[in-house]
Amino acid sequence: MTLRPPVEPMLAQAVESVPGSGVLGEPAFEQKFDGYRALLFTPTGAGERLLVQTRRGRLIQDRFPDLVAAAEQLPDGLVLDGELVVWDTAAGRLSFEGLQRRAAARGRAARELAASLPAFFIAFDVLQEDGVELLRHPYRRRRLRLEALFTTHRLKAPWTLCPMSTDLIKAQKWLESWTDVPGLEGIVVKAMNQPYRPGYRGWYKLRWRDTAEAIIGAITGTLARPHLLLLGRHDTHDRLRSIGRTVPLRPEAAHLVGENLTAADPEHPWTGMRFVSAWGSRDALDVTLVRPELVAEISADTAVDHGGIYRHPVRFKRLRLDLTARDVSRFRADPGTSAS
Incomplete structure (x- = not known):
């Protein structure tokens, strides 16, 4: 069945330490960015356009004309889950305040802000590809398909692949050093064998x-x-x-x-x-x-x-x-x- 908005995203619960292998089996660690959770839907038929859905189901693609313009890089029938962030070109860093400004602007104001506060979509999951829903597939297979998508279509900004590792030591280094960079909050821990369960808090997040x-x-x-x-x-x-x-x-x-x-x-x-x-x-x-x-x-x-x-x-x-x-x-x- 083809996915259409609104789709409830899978969620994470806050924890103080990485859950043991008895809880997760083989874990995967993703960097957690400080932005807006968003789902992205590419057209499935003639006359349709890119849709960007917030965690709570609102469609906000009219606030981000730069993402809509870059949608030609993406294949049809695709649904991605990820984080929407904004880069402040003057300050040289990710800016949550800038993201708030972008999310509130429409029309000419939205187009003008796109120049100084360009938006990026950091993809960490693929829920549908070629119109085929992938929710029941384990995270391991979805991640491989997501990486292949970026490689095959040579995706570039504003589309970004979220860094992921299965190495706990590397994830701990992200927590200890990388997350002191503005815009990086910590890590999200997932199980490699997990299906995608909309609305379910089956992931774990650790904030630096x-x-x-x-x-x-x-x-x-x-x-x-x-x-x-x-x-x-x-x-x-x-x-x-x-x-x-x-x-x-x-x-x-x-x-x-x-x-x-x-x-x-x-x-x-x-x-x-x-x-x-x-x-x-x-x-x-x-x-x-x-x-x-x-x-x-x-x-x-x-x-x-x-x-x-x-x-x-x-x-x-x-x-x-x-x-x-x-x-x-x-x-x-x-x-x-x-x-x-």
């Missing part, structure tokens, strides 16, 4: 994490037993900028933090601010402001926007009672972003 410090500016829960910590850093004008929040604290950590919190003074810089439950969400948190003087050591992944805003919740590691708020590194907005 770094340690940093941040100022505790607010909490959820109570002063005695905080649940989440809302974090900030001072910018170059000494204004406390919100940078994200933690995952829920463990009981022992909540007890320790609660012993050191102090209720906010009336002139707290975040008075009147609204905080949401997750990046991109509209659901407001019920927060209590605290004196912005405690420093938390945190563990965070590489998904960071606008000079220091974490898109994913960070992990609280410990209090740094040996540091003051002035010891925490400054929030520095990217060039072209507002510092207000």
Whole structure:
């Protein structure tokens, strides 16, 4: 049966370490890029054109005319799964902010942005080829067909083959060194004998994490037993900028933090601010402001926007009672972003 959008993609669950061979059998490791998950459909008949579907089923090919123009490189009847990313030509790096701009632009604006923020599709799976659906085939066979597709058709930018290895040592090196490059988040672990199961979390993702410090500016829960910590850093004008929040604290950590919190003074810089439950969400948190003087050591992944805003919740590691708020590194907005 020919696949048509919307198709629900197979998903990955976050883990702290590579699952053992008893879980996966023979594993495969792919680099994980910081972009938009997307499925790509080439025409299956006359009068059709390239379709680009988001993870949630929306069609967004009108936002990416550069991909549509390059579709002539691809054969008909093809469905690819991959990551949509954008290259910032001025900054010389992958840019999630640039991807957001591209995804919001249409018409003339989309065509103009394509010059300075060209899009790339990083393919890591093939779900259909020559109109034949491949979901039941094991990943090993699908990967071989994907590699052959790139070789046979001599595909070039904006089409990119996602790096993959079955060597655990090589994958660990990716985590330890390669993922400190902006745009690379970590690795995805798959089983070589897995079929493609739409909507099923059968893969595993490990994000590279770094340690940093941040100022505790607010909490959820109570002063005695905080649940989440809302974090900030001072910018170059000494204004406390919100940078994200933690995952829920463990009981022992909540007890320790609660012993050191102090209720906010009336002139707290975040008075009147609204905080949401997750990046991109509209659901407001019920927060209590605290004196912005405690420093938390945190563990965070590489998904960071606008000079220091974490898109994913960070992990609280410990209090740094040996540091003051002035010891925490400054929030520095990217060039072209507002510092207000």
